[in-house]
Amino acid sequence: MTKSKSGGFFKELLQKKVFPLIILLIVEIVVFSLWASGIGSKFFAITTIRNILNNMVFAAFLTIGAGCLMLSGNMDLSASTIGAMAGVVCAWSVTHSVPWYFAMLIGIIVGILFGLLNAFIITKFRFPSFIATLGMSSVVRGLMYFASSIGKEDASAQNINFTNDIMYDIGNKKLFSEFTILLVIMLIIYIIFAILVARTKFGTKVKMLGGNPIAANLAGINSKGIITLLYVISGGMAGIAGTLFACKMQQGSLQALSTAQFTGLTGAILGGISFGGGEGGLGGAFVGMLILNTFTVGMSVCNVNSNLATIFNGLLLIIALALDFFRQARRNKV
Amino acid sequence: MEKTFELRGIGKSFPGVRALNEINFTAKGGKVLALLGENGAGKSTLLKIMNGDLHNDEGQMLLDGQPITLHSPQDALAHGISVIYQERQLIPYLSVMENIFLGDLPKTKSGLFDRRKLIKDTQKIIDDFGLPIDPQEPVGMLNVAYQQMVEIMKTYRRNPDIIAYDESTAPLTDSEIKILFDLIRRQKEEGKVIIYVSHRLNEIFEISDEIVVLKDGNYVTTLQTAQTTEQELIKCMVGRDIGDTYANLKRNDKYGDVILEVKDLKTPSVHDINLTIRKGEVVGLAGLVGAGRTEVARALFGADPVLSGEILLDGKPVHFHTPRDAINAGIALCPEDRKDQGLVMYRTIRDNVSMPVIDKTVKAGIFTDEKKMTELGENAVKKFDIKTPTIYKNVVELSGGNQQKVILGRWTNELMDTKVMILDEPTKGIDVGTKAEIYQMVCDFAKQGMAVIFISSELTEVINVADRIVVMHNGHITGEVKREDATEENVLSLAMLD
Amino acid sequence: MQKKSNAFKRFASGTGFKLLIVLIILIIIAVLISSDVLKGGSPFGKGFFSSINLRSLLYKLVLPLFMLSGLGMLLISGNIDLSVAAQATLCNAFFAVMMRDTNLPWWVVFILGLVLAAVIGLLHSIMVLKLNFPAFIATIGMSSVYTGIAGWLLNLTNVNVSDKAFLSIAKTTLFDLIPLTTLVGVLIVFICQFVLSRTRFGRNCFATGGNKFASRLAGINTNRITTILFMVCSVITALGGLFYVSQTKKADPTAVTSSAPNMTALSAVMLGGVAFSGGTGGMVGPLIALLVMQVLDNVLTVIGVKPYWNTFAVGALLILALIMDYLAAEKRRKALLAAVQ
Known part of the structure; x- marks a missing residue:
């Protein structure tokens, strides 16, 4: 069975879920550019692209975890909280004379450890991941508040501030005068995982697991192992995101990453990853996030009322679903 | 009227x-x-x-x-x-x-x-x-x-x-x-x-x-x-005279050494299971629904826990904690419910065939070897005469018989070294013509030196395909009959009495 | 093969029963710690059973309680609506703004608010049934839409409501202790339970959630059931929301969504024995589960534990409940295996 030539290639591209999304992205860019120039702003510029990409960084880490998990038919609702916890622990370490590289490492390890905990309760007790991670979210949040209050006389939970030049640089310095180090780090890690999912045996196993966990198990795919790995990835990515966020803000913030969770999940869904269908990949999720963030930046460039922006944000998801619906309808008619 | x-x-x-x-x-x-x-x-x-x-x-x-x-x-x-x-x-x-x-x-x-x-x-x-x-x-x-x-x-x-x-x-x-x-x-x-x-x-x-x-x-x-x-x-x-389905069956008559020994196996659902199977034998496992045959198969495959007893493969005791262990040792299981337990319906024939050998179809350690996977898929389609225009079809679109063939292809692809093939109700819901094909495939497996355990509730089928028939009832073995001596009545009576 | 169905009935109500025990233990602990009963005083003077505390606890129940009924029935029928908090915010905003900008009597605006909710429910059912949107994702999306509209209506600030008659709804209490609003909420839960267990519509809800295809084959109009349930859920939610406005005397663009009563309600529904996949459960279990969650929250506050331990405790409780449920299911499975021998 040979792959068809160029005519067939385009037809295949058309079939892929990503195609209408790329169209949506292009339409978005065009609309915003025209709109912005209409009111005297500039949209289509390097600065905007910079804003879009830089804003995406933290959500992107969470999308890696969310996307992989969704492919296997699971989810992690505790990711953003784990990330915030990692940031708090990192900040706490720095304020207690731990060298910066250790503090960051500890942050990431915190993420991995909670990922392991999630994996344990989900594989051992076979909980539906929705409930289990929902519960863990509360547990981690409570622990985080507690951790932030250690050492304070009034034992109240607060953000932990610190100053560390190296970490500040990591979180804020720009390369090539427009794109931050964070962005580069994120892109590298993202591409690595996108390849892992699309082209390695790990990715294949995840997709088969998502398609039919029982059959996968009976065909020798180690479901417990893969799920554990997936949650470790989710927790680890959250840990990285939280630690980097702390670097950037020079603060272990209790509210960190709260919107990133939604963006991450929505981006993945928008990008065509269906729950447990084993369809889709991280590439699509990236486009999904681009669409979302282009939107947010576009809205602010065009000075749109924040309420309208919120409304349109929600509508984006609906539009993505509608696109999917029309594509399925067309496919069934053929 | x-x-x-x-x-x-x-x-x-x-x-x-x-x-x-x-x-x-x-x-x-x-x-x-x-x-x-x-x-x-x-x-x-x-x-x-x-x-x-x-x-x-x-x-x-x-x-x-x-x-x-x-x-x-x-x-x-x-x-x-x-x-x-x-x-x-x-x-x-x-x-x-x-x-x-x-x-x-x-x-x-x-x-x-x-x-x-x-x-x-x-x-x-x-x-x-x-x-x-x-x-x-x-x-x-x-x-x-x-x-x-x-x-x-x-x-x-x-x-x-x-x-x-x-x-x-x-x-x-x-x-x-x-x-x-x-x-x-x-x-x-x-x-x-x-x-x-x-x-x-x-x-x-x-x-x-x-x-x-x-x-x-x-x-x-x-x-x-x-x-x-x-x-x-x-x-x-x-549209063709296939004669007597069973009379034309080319069976295997050369048996090798004992490959599988089960001694006093006990699980939460079965007990006192003793089996000795040679290479090249087709052993039928008969009984009524609920007799415990699937449970024995799953225990042998590492899918269910073993409470006590021994399993010896090639003379060596083995302990399977997961199906992966069993597969690595050379045991394969075609589950009773091919749709819910055997196949990933919305994935291609190619993906389903290479499921157990994902770790082996790799380049440089982790990257999937697409060419190899395609090869495995195409060979399976050819070998088992799976009726499909392409290996990229999702298995949900195949008929029951072809779906079963995909599973058979999975366990016999060239990267697998299956020594014991367990088939649980392989012809359920399949038409007569394809059934005959599958019976011959079972005998071909035996000819290639595999030991085959053939579980079926259809008495005619199990009596005519297997070399000897082990009968179960209520979680234990009630008797054994050789094909020459087997009739539907004596097998059925063993299946119904203690 | 004869199995005593009573045994299973006992199992099924086991979740509710277990939760009831937990609730009673919690309350006992609360009274012991927070009141003067150990010192020989009355258990009702201060602490948990003090009228101040009880009243505040019961008022806090209102929002998640109303969402509980709607979400519970939806989940049983195999659907979900994650936008209920945003819907409440929107209906509240609508009410407050209408009260401010028009001269309509409060009960007219009230009814209009409920109508708005019904329209939202209808919209959701169209999305899920005709457009095949997965309910999970579509309602997450619409959540933003409703929040945005509410924010726009309210201009992102609180809008006060001062109609005396309307405000008196929340002030009405039984024995000066139990708010009318909470009572209505509990009543609605029991009405839903009644419908589920004693009417054919209710049984058909279970059927739809259990196996939609089989239900349709048998002639059950699953689309009608789904539509009705979405609308009922939205209306009940809006009712709770409007009662909340009566309580707080204002419509707030972020208060409802930030305390996430929909997640509390959803957790309570699942803790209470309704499976995420639908087709099983009841309303009493979730009600007790909600009480447990709120009482625990209250107990911890009364004891004086730092508020973040609340969050921790609720999450830990959820996980513990799931573990217990798993162990019970394992026991049941082993018993079934034994019975089949």
Whole structure:
């Protein structure tokens, strides 16, 4: 069975879920550019692209975890909280004379450890991941508040501030005068995982697991192992995101990453990853996030009322679903 | 006036496929009409049209001489037509009685749900069947055979005039089949029109009066049951004389060393299991539904825990904690439920074939070797004659027989070194022609030196394919019979007694 | 093969029963710690059973309680609506703005608010049934839409409501202790339970959630059931929301969504025995589960534990409940295996 030539290639591209999304992205860019120039702003510029990409960084880490998990038919609702916890622990370490590289490492390890905990309760007790991670979210949040209050006389939970030049640089310095180090780090890690999912045996196993966990198990795919790995990835990515966020803000913030969770999940869904269908990949999720963030930046460039922006944000998801619906309808008619 | 249900010129097309073409026959009240045909002959499509689930493109259906058009299953029910599908349509958490009276729950004078009347009415039906089922029991807690009986009761309570049974006996044991056939005979006496679809020729000869044969969407012929033979039927269905399915089987007669020894195996569901199997042997595992055969298979495969006892592979004791361990050691299992447990339906033939060897189809350690996977897929399609234009088709689109072949292909691809092949009900729901192919494949496995464990509830099949038959009942082995000595009676008696 | 169905009934109500025990233990602990009963005083003077505390606890129940009924029934029928908090915010905003900008009597605006909710429910059912949107994702999306509209209506600030008659709704209490609003909420839960277990519509809800295809084959109009349930859920939610406005005397663009009563309600529904996949459960279990969650929250506050331990405790409780449920299911499975021998 040979792959068809160029005519067939385009037809295949058309079939892929990503195609209408790329169209949506292009339409978005065009609309915003025209709109912005209409009111005297500039949209289509390097600065905007910079804003879009830089804003995406933290959500992107969470999308890696969310996307992989969704492919296997699971989810992690505790990711953003784990990330915030990692940031708090990192900040706490720095304020207690731990060298910066250790503090960051500890942050990431915190993420991995909670990922392991999630994996344990989900594989051992076979909980539906929705409930289990929902519960863990509360547990981690409570622990985080507690951790932030250690050492304070009034034992109240607060953000932990610190100053560390190296970490500040990591979180804020720009390369090539427009794109931050964070962005580069994120892109590298993202591409690595996108390849892992699309082209390695790990990715294949995840997709088969998502398609039919029982059959996968009976065909020798180690479901417990893969799920554990997936949650470790989710927790680890959250840990990285939280630690980097702390670097950037020079603060272990209790509210960190709260919107990133939604963006991450929505981006993945928008990008065509269906729950447990084993369809889709991280590439699509990236486009999904681009669409979302282009939107947010576009809205602010065009000075749109924040309420309208919120409304349109929600509508984006609906539009993505509608696109999917029309594509399925067309496919069934053929 | 006797009831009649006529199909006149029924045609149905799907994109690229002419599923039914000019189907003409009449089913008469008080008679059982068997509908016979290979998978893909159009039987399910025809039944769906009868049930209002699909609309015919050409032709018409006539009920008692009057043309009818059915827009939905509700329409069919309103006309007194009821089809019992092969897949059970039960609601597991709801009680037996709520399932039987689904959509028609009785109400009290005040409009509320009349629980007491429901219990009474359901008990009456259950008593008519003579089965020990509790009406208030959640249906999901019943075993598969009783669930099927509940499905049949669902139709029974509607008292339809025209009933179609689609492979209803597949999950039933002989005692339930007897109850079903008694029911069908009563329905005959009441003048109902009965259409009976089954692959089991012995049942067709027992219960039907007339047989309609379909082939590739076309009507072939109508035969009177009393005047035809199995040979003739198969010839009509398949268009070729495959002779006696079993007589032409090329079996293996060279056995090697003992490859698998099971000593005093005990699991939560079976006990005192002792087996010794040689390379090249086909050992049948017979018994009624619930005897524990699948449980033995799963324990050998590492899918269920072992409480005590030993398993020796090639003389060495082995402990499998997961199926992966068993697969690495060379044991393969084709599960009983190929759709829910064997295949990932919305993935391609290619993906499903290479599932156990994902770790081996790699380049540079982690990257998937696409070429190798394609090779594995294509070889499996060729070797097992899987009818598909491409290995990139999702297995959900294949017929049951081809799906089973995909699973067989999976365990025998060239990166696997299967020493013991366990097949659990491999021919369930598969047409006669493909069954014969699978029987030969089983014998070919034996010729290649594999030890084969062949689990089946169909006595004829297990007696004729296996070299010796181990019989189980109630979680333990009750006896063993060699093929030469085996008859359906002595195997059945071992399966039913302690 | 004869199985005593009573045994299973006992199992099924086991979740509710277990939760009731937990609730009672919690309350006992609360009274012991927070009141003067150990010192020989009355258990009703201060602490948990003090009228101040009880009243505040019961008022806090209102929002999640109303969402509980709607979400519970939706989940049983195999659907979900994650936007209920945003819906409440929107209906509240609508009410407050209408009260401010028009001269319509409060009960007219009230009814209009409920009508708005019904329209939202209808919209959701169209999305799920006709457009085949997965309910999970579609309602997450619409959540933003409703929040945005509410924010726009309210201009992102609180809008006060001062109609005396309307405000008196929340002030009405029984025995000066139990708010009318909470009572209505509990009543609605019991009405839903009644419908589920004693009406044919209710049984058909279970059927739809258990096996939609089989239900349709049997002639059950699953689309009608789904539509009705979406609308009922939205209306009940809006009712709770409007009662909340009566309580707080204002419509707030972020208060409802930030305390996430929909997640509390959803957790309570699942803790209470309704499976995420639908087809099973009841309303009493979730009600007790909600009480447990709120009482625990209250107990911890009364004891004086730092508020973040609340969050921790709720999450830990959820996980513990799931573990217990798993162990019970394992026991049941082993018993079933034994019975089949």
